[in-house]
Amino acid sequence: MIRPEIDTLFTKIAPDSMMANGRFRGGPRAMRFMPLVSLVWMGWIFGPAIFNVGAPFQYWLWPTLASIPVFLFLYWRGYTCSRRNNLWYAIAIAALGMAVTPFNPFAETYLIYACAVAAFCNSLRFSIGLMLGMLALYSLEWLWIGFPWPYLANAVLIGLIVGIMGMYQNVVQLRQAELRLSHDEVRRLAASAERERIGRDLHDLLGHTLSMVTLKSELAGRLIERDPRAARREIADVERVARNALSQVRSAVSGIRAAALVSELASARLLLETAGVQMEYWSDSQALPANIETCLALVLREAVTNIQRHARANRVEVTVIAGTERVVMRIRDDGRGGVNERGNGLTGMRERIAAHGGELWIESPRGKGTGIEARLPLPPVERGTQKVVPIAAAPLAQHAAGRA
Secondary structure: HHHHHHHHHHOOOOOOOHHHHHHHHHHHHHHHHHHHHHHHHHHHHHHHHHOOHHHOOOOOOHHHHHHHHHHHHHHHHHHHHHHOHHHHHHHHHHHEEEEEEEEOOHHHHHHHHHHHHHHOOOOOOHHHHHHHHHHHHHHHHHHHOOOOOHHHHHHHHHHHHHHHHHHHHHHHHHHHHHHHHHHHHHHHHHHHHHHHHHHHHHHHHHHEEEEEEEHHHHHHHHHHHOHHHHHHHHHHHHHHHHHHHHHHHHHHHHHHHOOOHHHHHHHHHHEEEEEEEOOEEEEEEOOOOOOHHHHHHHHHHHHHHHHHHHOOOOOOEEEEEEEEEEEEEEEEOOOOOOOOOOOOOHHHHHHHHHHHHOOOEEOOOOOEEEEEEEEEEEHHHOOOOOOOOOOOOOOOOHHHHHHH
């Protein structure tokens, strides 16, 4: 029984901890290692050796070395424990710093880490009160010992800055969680509304048609012996109605399968804003054939997913322009670029575009973002009804050069 409890204490990550569902795990790759990177400031704990403090703190080394493993355990648990227990680990780290300070004044570093852990308590007011309380008690100890107060002011200032930054990060994380929940709710409501619409459409379509087929079939059955000619007319009507119903069902199914581009644009914007990426898009109001709209919507979905996962972008621009002969969709981000055209779903995008007779251009210089341009031809039937909108004939690279 003891061994599993020890393993849980050292290794288990609570579901509501900062490490489990916080910014560190769900954010950019660099942020995931931020708690580990922050330990570099532990070098200040060896200040007496670095600055050659001398005689007043000649016994600083062994208490400092003994405190380090205790601190590392408390720090690890502060980031992996349930948020309702954060305060205890913050208080323990502050108490450790206060215990070591008489031997080593650079143990004020522990108070800064205590503020960092305290910033992620469930309540912001409680976090602020806890940080101020710990810093106040430490200040009293510092002044009671008689250490110079300017060094204390430096520690208090840095502790408050680190704590405020942590609280801001905590607020951003909570807002992102709320946005993710709202995004899921919007998708759920949209799916429910779509199911209801499909049910109504099928009921209106098939209910009337099947009723007519039933009546005409019964009538043909009664007429088949006494008036075969009239019966044949009724059977011909049944065939005509059935064919018409089949055509309408196929049209309805095509409409169900089609992913509306406008809806996909709105969904993409919500997804990127959840990840902290600003998205701007412009699309003309021109209607597109269902298969073309579906293709563009799926390409947009794949591109936005890649941006959210890999690009580390801050801004995305999407433009959709339809002309007399073709429709062009441009997607550009300001991320890190250097995209491998054979990976990240780009091969599938290119194949999907090629299946509709279109072309896909990708421009992704490293460190300068990524641009994707998809061009699809419009069928001849649609051209006579389209409003003429001039589209540049140059591919994406020339378009970007013209903007520059």
